[in-house]
Amino acid sequence: MSSDKGRGSWASKTEFILSCLGYAIGIGNVWRFPYLCYRNGGGAFLVPYLLMLVLCGIPLFFLEVCLGQFSGTGCVTVFKIAPLLKGAGLAIVVINYICTSYYNVIIAYPLLFLWKSARSQLPWENCQNDWNTPKCMELNAGAHTQLLMNNSLLGPSERWRTPADEFFHKEILQISDGIDTPGGIVWPLFVANVVAWVVIYTCIINGVESVGKVVYFTATFPFVILAVLFVRGVTLPGAADGIQFYIMPKWDQLSNMKVWADAAVQIFFSLGPGWGGIINMASYNQFKNNTKLDAILIPIVNCGTSIFAGFVVFSVLGYMSHQTGLPVSAVAAGGPGLAFVTYPEAIGMLPLPQLWACLFFLMLFLLGVDTMFVQTEAIISSVLDVYPWLRASKRWITLGSCFSMFLLSISCTTRGGLYLLQLFDWYSASISVILVCIVEVVIVGWIYGVGNFARDIGFMIDRPVERYWIVSWKYTTPIILTFIFFTTIIYNTEVRYDGVAYPGWAIALGWTSCLISMICIPGYAAYKLITSKGSILERIKANLKPVDWGPSDDLQRTLWKSHVEMNYEM
Template sequence: MIAAPCRLPFPLSTFWYGAALDQNAISYIFRLMRLIQRFCDTRGEEQSKCFSKDGHFHSSSTAMGRRGHEPLPSDETAQAPPTSQLQEPDRGQWTGKFDFLMSMIAYAVGLGNVWRFPYLCFKNGGGSFLVVYAIFFALAAVPIFIMEVTIGQYLQRGAMEMWRMCPIFKGVGIGNVVIAFMCIAYFCVIVSWAIFYMISSFATVFPWETCDNYWNDHTCVTGKESSAALAKHTRNLSSMGLMTQTSVEQFWENRVLQQTSSIEEFGGIQWELLAIMFLSWLIVYFALWKGITQARKFVYFCALFPYFLLIVLLIRGLTLEGAGKGIYFYLAPNITRLADTTVWKDAGTQVFYSYGVGFGALIALGSHNKFNHNCFRDAFIMCFINGATSILAGFVVFSILGYMSVVAHKDIADIVKPGVGLAFLAYPEVASNLPAKQVWSCLFFLMITILGLDSQVCMMEGLFTALEDAFPFILRKHKKVSLAVTCMIFFIIGIPMVTNAGAYWLQLLDNYGASGYALLFVVFFEVIGLSWGFGAERIRAALKEMVGINLSYAWVIIWKFAAPATSAILFFFCLIYYHPLKYPTGEDYPVWANVFGFFLSSCSMIVIPGYALFYLLFQNKHLTFRELLDTLLLTTRQTPLLLPIQTNRPSNMGN
């Protein structure tokens, strides 16, 4: 049986913008019928949907699972404009059974799992940190992760356009885009560092092993010389440490970064990093130019190959002398640290950072699913894979650091360095002491490169999908050109971060613009908008309609109360325990740099109340207060194309 075509006695604008019904709009029916039919099947599920004259959603259960509609009579179709002029260009769907899962792995499993999680776990009491991490995992990471994926699949829209179902929160979508923009701007710079080290690893003698290079000065000591001094208990060791730098540190600062002494001294451009960054952006472009749904081989490779490398490195690390010592330091519980608020702050922010919520990428990836794809299963699996990857990376890193502590006669606490230092300072020194060092160094930095590139590609997809949905006839229709222009813009933005002061600017952008309280602020309002504006009950019902899963009502409670409360508490923790950025020497960044950092944070935060105010004062200025309140509370009834679920929907509308 073929489904009957939808008949709507009012114009398309009534669907999209929630305008009042136009009683004289019958004449629009035949002219817009083909476009309406296109929207009637927009969810990806082959089913027929109609709206009655009262504006309520109806569907025929006999039409479920069937594609297409009856052809229009010839006298009606004769007046219809060509379909190509009315339909949006195809946004693409995942074709393989595991494409979506692999894309989430490629996105969410990234650099933060490899260097940030192990360091924070060690810094905050090992096993105690894991306990706190597990709490935030259950209260925030899993619920918000599943919420973003579900809403993306259900509405088939990116981070900005999905808020047409509740327009007052559209600023959240803009905030998602701003945060993604800032993160994308510097990610390829980190990738360029990793590629630089990977290329340097092919040398017979690593360039960071010796002090006879042109970038070394009289303060340089090799790792072996430093270890020998420690072993002999050299007098005035503390003063020696202040007056010297290891060859690894000088390679990082004087060769790779060619770093100035402060953010105020730009210096020149590091041309090698600029060329590598350009190459990185070419890879990102060619991975996306036909759409991420067509880049299956790239997605699968980037999702799976890092696990092969991690397992190889883990096997090698566990066979090294001192591996047990390193793992003990990694996991040894310190129960007293549970009372330390810093532990809770670090664990909470790491959860949000490592799971990639709030960037809009998960919404975009979910929007490419077919309507009845089991996104709940994939998202749930992905949440545990992400956590397990972080723990696995910790075993890899600390088994190797345990070996280094034995060789260098140092405590592990003196070897571990925060942030990028763990990857670009500690590991090169470790690699210098491994048998077949070129192989292990190349594998490690290849893994860092792949983890950075796959996260970059998926974040770029999230950003570009949001922009495409806003301007489909321009960006999606001319995807290759618009994507090339976008990549070139980001490449130009990244140029200051490959100058001699680039690392300082990258840290500023990362600390203020793409993480911390800016991300938590946006996530808080995203959860509020989805769980209260859209409705947590509707999300639960959406999963039942798409997948047939009848979730416990406990999920509604978590979405409406636990997840937003967790986000709010962490946001205030970040404000209360704020510390200005510091140079590696321990000195504070200049005041103007921290002020500029707050400006970067405000870019993603201010758009949320700003757009809400704009919507209230200008978009609906013709409405009375009561009508405006009704518009805000019942917005979803006025945008049925983006909200198939209605409270008065018949009970036979599918499972």
């Protein structure tokens, strides 16, 4: 019998796998990976990408799943394994709180597009709307396309804009001139944000019991939509040109260190380690679940989905190129520009554009809410694990958490909200999440001991841990994470959006949002050392030893202790 009866668990292994897939497969698989692939050598990019998956992505995913499942606890209390570094768990909560607040506004965008798409003509098909400016230019095969290609030479206010560009920025966002002119609240966006938060709260109100049921739809239906869009895309004229542009190998790019850095960063952020979500989801597993199979299957499906999404995106961009006369390189984009400008523009050229628009934006919404489920639940579970007496009021804790993050997200629903969102996205988690993962692998590989951890996993899954995992956790993964950490800093340029530079105070705010979480790690360590007794060396050693570490299930804990005594010394 578990010593923590009120915590809950997955009703089946399927719920855990679907939740992990929904968490790992997000909007970034659609708007980031395809662009990175074409920009970094096409098919050649798959070499560093898959290599990083094997050397870093899968081992790190397996490590976090094992930490959560073995301890049966969330991303803060799991650091009982090395109490001095519990600040990494606090950093995770801070990162999630900041990022989840603004991320919800991103999934509000598809809701507005869905609402606007339900009409006889898509509102971004032409320049005859109230929000259009004299700089609006409809895409067609003609001399005007050359002007669009020269946009990079013009300032933000001088550029020619497509109808979809102006629809997104002028109608959906009603965007201001910069972050220093926030303007008022954009009320349709505010309402969409409220609706998104209500959906999130309704789905996680009962924790894993409700999330486990919802993911049967939210985690699987995007694959159905993706398959439908793929069939539609590859049957279009010009699709082959777009796909060729996407995957054509440029082998000379492999000598560029930036390509390897992009591959490592994409694997890292695509799988989602360091955010606490993986640890938290695994903590609800049955203790004897075979984590090894899960940790291999889920990252492979995630990466396969990213590659497949590239075919979906670039087949339609090839059609767009065919229809307008613009080269594929001129229409390809990454980030929000791909999801909310370029792809909608291409959809507008298809027969039955309303159908394809609704399917695409429903897919984006579902991809987003799956990630939100996990990140929000990670915050709530962390609070309840630290203060288990609050579990009787879990619904109120959930409501309070969602409402407080909703209040924080309101700032991103103003006319300058996208600038603020871009700022947080650029700085808040890009470095701090990597640092959290470095702390995790150092704890397992060098402090608790990779041999001890392998022993624990072997006891848990009744299978020996192969040398591949041991070498990865002790050497390979820490080295690659260190590489990612420093390359992220080196290649981190000052944030911009649509050519608009940010003022110094905004950049300082961005770095502050990053440092707030990172400071938790040394800050908590200093607190533990100050409040402990003995010499500095004695305090450090005492606080690096595991405290109350082991399975949360009483029976398994007893058996594990006997296993430890028979095999190794703690």
